[in-house]
Amino acid sequence: DTWRYAFEEALDEVQGVYAQKFKEEVEANSDHEVQLFPFGTLGESDNIMEQAQSGILQFVNQSPGFTGALIPEAQVFFVPYLLPEDQDQLVSFFRNSETITDIFPELYAQQGLELLKMYPEGEVMLTTKAPVETPEDLSNVKVRVMTNPLLVESYRAFGATPTPLAWGEVYGGLQTGIIDGQENPAFFIESTRMYEVTDHITRLGHNNFTTALMANQEFFEGLDEADQQVIQAAADAAFDHIIEYQQGLTETALETIMEAKPDMTVTTLTEEQRAPFRETAADVEATFLEIGGPRAQEVLDQMKADLEAAAS
Amino acid sequence: MTAAILGTMIVLLLLGFPMMVPLIIGSMVGFVGLFGGLGQLETLVQQVVAGIQPSSLIAVPMFIFAAEIMTRGQSAERLINLVMAFLGHIKGGLAISTAGACTMFGAVSGSTQATVVAVGGPLRPRLLKAGYSDRFTLALIINASDIAFLIPPSIGMIIYGVVSGTSISELFLAGIGPGLLILLLFSIYSYIYAVRHNVPTEPAATWPERFRAMRRAIWPLGFPAIIIGGIYGGIFSPTEAAAACVLYAMLLEMVIFREVTPRQLYATAKSTGLITAVVFILVGAGAAFSYVISFAQIPQEILGGIGIDAMGPYGVLFTISIAFFIGCMFVDPIVVILILVPIFAPVVQATGLDPVLVGTIVTLQVAIGSATPPFGCDIFTAIAVFRRPYWEVIRGTPPFIIILLSVSVALIFFPQIALFLRDLAISG
Amino acid sequence: MTRDVDPGGPGPHDAPPNTTTVDAEILAAAEATQDQDDIDDGLYESGLPGPLGLIDKVIARMEAFALAFGVLAMAAMTVANVVGRFVFGQSLYFAEEVNQGLIVLITFAGISYAARHGRHIRMSAITDALPFRARKAMMVMISTVTAVLLLALSWYALSYVMTTAGRGRVLPALSIPQWWVLVWVPAGLFLTGLQYALTALKNLTDPEIWLSTATRDGYDLPHKDSAP
Ligand code: NA
Numbered sequence: 001d002t003w004r005y006a007f008e009e010a011l012d013e014v015q016g017v018y019a020q021k022f023k024e025e026v027e028a029n030s031d032h033e034v035q036l037f038p039f040g041t042l043g044e045s046d047n048i049m050e051q052a053q054s055g056i057l058q059f060v061n062q063s064p065g066f067t068g069a070l071i072p073e074a075q076v077f078f079v080p081y082l083l084p085e086d087q088d089q090l091v092s093f094f095r096n097s098e099t100i101t102d103i104f105p106e107l108y109a110q111q112g113l114e115l116l117k118m119y120p121e122g123e124v125m126l127t128t129k130a131p132v133e134t135p136e137d138l139s140n141v142k143v144r145v146m147t148n149p150l151l152v153e154s155y156r157a158f159g160a161t162p163t164p165l166a167w168g169e170v171y172g173g174l175q176t177g178i179i180d181g182q183e184n185p186a187f188f189i190e191s192t193r194m195y196e197v198t199d200h201i202t203r204l205g206h207n208n209f210t211t212a213l214m215a216n217q218e219f220f221e222g223l224d225e226a227d228q229q230v231i232q233a234a235a236d237a238a239f240d241h242i243i244e245y246q247q248g249l250t251e252t253a254l255e256t257i258m259e260a261k262p263d264m265t266v267t268t269l270t271e272e273q274r275a276p277f278r279e280t281a282a283d284v285e286a287t288f289l290e291i292g293g294p295r296a297q298e299v300l301d302q303m304k305a306d307l308e309a310a311a312s
Numbered sequence: 313m314t315a316a317i318l319g320t321m322i323v324l325l326l327l328g329f330p331m332m333v334p335l336i337i338g339s340m341v342g343f344v345g346l347f348g349g350l351g352q353l354e355t356l357v358q359q360v361v362a363g364i365q366p367s368s369l370i371a372v373p374m375f376i377f378a379a380e381i382m383t384r385g386q387s388a389e390r391l392i393n394l395v396m397a398f399l400g401h402i403k404g405g406l407a408i409s410t411a412g413a414c415t416m417f418g419a420v421s422g423s424t425q426a427t428v429v430a431v432g433g434p435l436r437p438r439l440l441k442a443g444y445s446d447r448f449t450l451a452l453i454i455n456a457s458d459i460a461f462l463i464p465p466s467i468g469m470i471i472y473g474v475v476s477g478t479s480i481s482e483l484f485l486a487g488i489g490p491g492l493l494i495l496l497l498f499s500i501y502s503y504i505y506a507v508r509h510n511v512p513t514e515p516a517a518t519w520p521e522r523f524r525a526m527r528r529a530i531w532p533l534g535f536p537a538i539i540i541g542g543i544y545g546g547i548f549s550p551t552e553a554a555a556a557c558v559l560y561a562m563l564l565e566m567v568i569f570r571e572v573t574p575r576q577l578y579a580t581a582k583s584t585g586l587i588t589a590v591v592f593i594l595v596g597a598g599a600a601f602s603y604v605i606s607f608a609q610i611p612q613e614i615l616g617g618i619g620i621d622a623m624g625p626y627g628v629l630f631t632i633s634i635a636f637f638i639g640c641m642f643v644d645p646i647v648v649i650l651i652l653v654p655i656f657a658p659v660v661q662a663t664g665l666d667p668v669l670v671g672t673i674v675t676l677q678v679a680i681g682s683a684t685p686p687f688g689c690d691i692f693t694a695i696a697v698f699r700r701p702y703w704e705v706i707r708g709t710p711p712f713i714i715i716l717l718s719v720s721v722a723l724i725f726f727p728q729i730a731l732f733l734r735d736l737a738i739s740g
Numbered sequence: 741m742t743r744d745v746d747p748g749g750p751g752p753h754d755a756p757p758n759t760t761t762v763d764a765e766i767l768a769a770a771e772a773t774q775d776q777d778d779i780d781d782g783l784y785e786s787g788l789p790g791p792l793g794l795i796d797k798v799i800a801r802m803e804a805f806a807l808a809f810g811v812l813a814m815a816a817m818t819v820a821n822v823v824g825r826f827v828f829g830q831s832l833y834f835a836e837e838v839n840q841g842l843i844v845l846i847t848f849a850g851i852s853y854a855a856r857h858g859r860h861i862r863m864s865a866i867t868d869a870l871p872f873r874a875r876k877a878m879m880v881m882i883s884t885v886t887a888v889l890l891l892a893l894s895w896y897a898l899s900y901v902m903t904t905a906g907r908g909r910v911l912p913a914l915s916i917p918q919w920w921v922l923v924w925v926p927a928g929l930f931l932t933g934l935q936y937a938l939t940a941l942k943n944l945t946d947p948e949i950w951l952s953t954a955t956r957d958g959y960d961l962p963h964k965d966s967a968p
């Protein structure tokens with residue numbers, strides 16, 4: 001059969017690399033063909049999600065940040081300073097987390113979706129026009145965020161002016177000063193040329209962009225066991241591939257940026273400098289518990305337990 | 313399959329169906345073909361709705377609203393009079409003023425058809441009285457309106473920007489160069505026409521009259537300041553600039569000129585909503601159709617067939633130009649942008665062409681096509697507004713179309729005509 | 741785009757070169773085309789009889805209000821967002837979602853309103869050239885096919901709204917159910933389909949040719965801005 005798989009990024013960005021590996025694995029181990037639809041070809045993020053729910057698409061890659069509109073608990077990934085910065089801990093968390101292996105699959109299943117994999121895309125970095133070291137430096141700085149209440153809350157707690165803006169206007173908005181900054185993983189800052197219109201990259205260490213691959217559940221359950229295993233194995237293989245691919249991806253992206261724009265600065269905040277930012281996390285957690293749906297508390301608690309396990 | 317769908321759509325269009333019908337039927341047939349039945353038509357509806365939701369599209373009703381308020385009030389007329397006071401007396405001056413007035417009004421209006429009405433309405437009798445032939449006058453009006461489509465704001469550029477994911481602010485800047493170049497070339501042609509046909513020169517306005525015209529036009533000149541200054545001065549996004557224009561137009565016409573009453577404002581809002589709806593249902597239906605196109609991977613099929621991969625950037629730009637020009641000779645420009653932009657998107661990306669340059673060329677081409685027989689929409693606007701027969705409206709157009717097409721060729725070989733302002737803004 | 745225009749009228753005119761004379765008739769017509777063409781909702785006549793007609797008139801008024809309200813609210817929302825950002829240092833994080841809701845309202849209230857008044861963009865150049873009887877037959881055919889298509893689509897739109905409601909998707913910033921902004925879609929498509937059905941009926945029962953129940957073909961003043 002031909003299986004259709006849509007994702008939110010371009011073919012050469014992290015989700016695209018993951019998708020290509022998945023396609024390669026499936027096609028190598030079965031008679032099925034996987035057709036890939038990168039960002040924009042079948043609509044916005046929530047459009048492709050609905051198409052996966054209605055069975056037009058067999059697979060969809062959507063970040064929990066967007067899934068939050070459907071599964072409020074998924075917004076937990078926007079709580080700052082929750083995910084560890086250490087890469088090994090992070091990977092161990094994504095491999096073993098009970099939140100990901102037990103709770104989220106149930107929540108996704110209620111929406112007719114089979115959660116196949118959650119994986120990290122890279123450390124989120126803030127790019128701005130003026131250097132940032134303290135929350136005071138963010139005062140009156142208009143930081144573009146996705147339209148998501150938790151993200152708005154995070155940046156408000158950091159002291160900035162969160163400004164939701166359509167992605168298409170971000171480059172122009174930075175160029176002209178409608179906004180003063182935005183956040184994204186390094187590879188995305190590089191591929192979308194965000195460094196051209198900002199001067200400073202700050203690593204607050206507050207988050208790692210998380211995303212997820214899922215299948216239409218009816219489709220998945222209608223497959224024989226062999227096919228299901230092919231899919232699971234392909235999702236796992238793509239996970240390993242993406243983790244390996246990400247080793248050094250951030251560094252390469254930052255190097256490319258520095259080559260293109262030598263006077264760009266990249267500042268990694270020290271633990272002390274991070275402390276005042278980290279203190280605001282409690283407020284955002286409280287907001288998450290308010291708007292994160294019926295199982296918010298359970299998700300947050302389990303997630304913290306998983307993270308502790310990953311750290312030990 | 314593709315050919316059958318496209319054929320059906322063109323036939324329905326020519327038979328006089330509302331334009332949304334061929335688009336919806338085309339998408340429906342596509343959905344049924346792709347998914348083997350009616351089961352997935354919900355996704356068609358989803359795509360129609362998704363097609364009208366990008367927040368940048370809000371700028372379209374806002375710019376229409378601002379221009380409608382101004383046309384109803386005094387601003388449009390004051391801008392026209394300003395141009396006339398300075399250019400009216402030179403050889404071919406009235407015709408040059410018409411092109412100039414289209415440029416001025418273009419800084420408010422985002423559409424060619426609104427410009428045909430707002431500028432063509434008051435100026436056509438004056439041109440006729442001055443001794444310009446009707447066919448020259450009509451051709452001048454429908455073609456000079458293209459300048460308004462290139463000078464920001466431009467509805468074509470907004471929709472191109474939304475469909476292709478290109479920055480609308482950058483597109484706006486890139487339209488100014490070609491817009492002014494067309495103004496220059498039309499002025500030269502008007503001058504030559506006036507000399508050859510010995511059109512008498514108008515009396516010159518006196519300096520006091522000119523000052524008066526300037527003083528009267530000061531307020532309306534705030535619009536370009538809001539759009540250009542506001543967007544590039546870091547105050548507004550294009551959408552917000554559009555809303556600021558609405559606020560400014562209301563301030564001018566309701567408070568300062570006291571020309572528009574609240575009741576008229578309501579009527580204007582209603583008519584803006586109506587225009588928005590008839591355009592946006594096409595945008596939505598077009599989005600559903602372009603979904604079918606990308607789902608069925610049709611661009612690869614068509615473009616592979618003509619061997620576009622081997623063409624190189626010039627070949628691609630020429631192919632794009634020709635496709636959009638021909639498309640707009642038959643169909644509404646917005647529909648053409650909606651259908652063709654996704655088809656060409658992969659090849660534009662693969663060739664590494666600047667999407668802002670492509671957007672400028674596309675905008676120019678659809679503007680030209682909209683005044684080109686047989687079915688350019690500006691022709692029908694002119695027929696409708698000026699109540700002149702079809703043949704009379706199109707007879708004078710060839711010289712103008714040749715000028716416009718040469719600007720378009722110039723853009724392909726000298727992209728800096730469009731891009732220098734944008735590059736200036738980025739480096740500055 | 742085209743509205744229907746009398747293709748007759750004065751024949752092709754060309755001012756002779758080297759003169760300033762101008763056809764007085766053309767000039768007079770040129771000076772007379774400065775029209776105001778607002779739709780007066782008070783004068784609107786429904787295509788339905790009796791109490792149904794009254795309901796239809798009320799719906800027409802509601803559509804007109806939705807159009808004007810939608811545009812004004814959208815302007816207010818966008819301006820408020822700018823003011824908020826500059827004066828109070830706070831963006832209205834929900835502005836974009838409200839505007840997206842309004843655009844759906846405007847579009848789907850508007851297509852029905854446009855159908856009532858024969859304002860949908862179409863290319864009538866070829867049908868205009870046909871003789872009366874053929875034009876009338878075409879109009880019946882066009883209205884019928886359009887009605888069937890839109891009524892069918894309204895059914896799928898309804899089913900889409902129900903599906904969305906069942907999934908419980910909310911608008912991320914406003915946290916209200918997404919289907920609230922979608923209900924206009926099936927409603928608008930249904931009412932538009934109904935208008936085309938009534939137009940077909942009107943053409944079958946009345947000797948004239950009707951573009952919509954309220955607009956006679958060729959009589960309505962062409963509208964200046966049926967499209968950009
Ligand atoms: Na313009």
Ligand code: NA
Binds near residue numbers: 454457683
């Ligand atoms: Na034109």
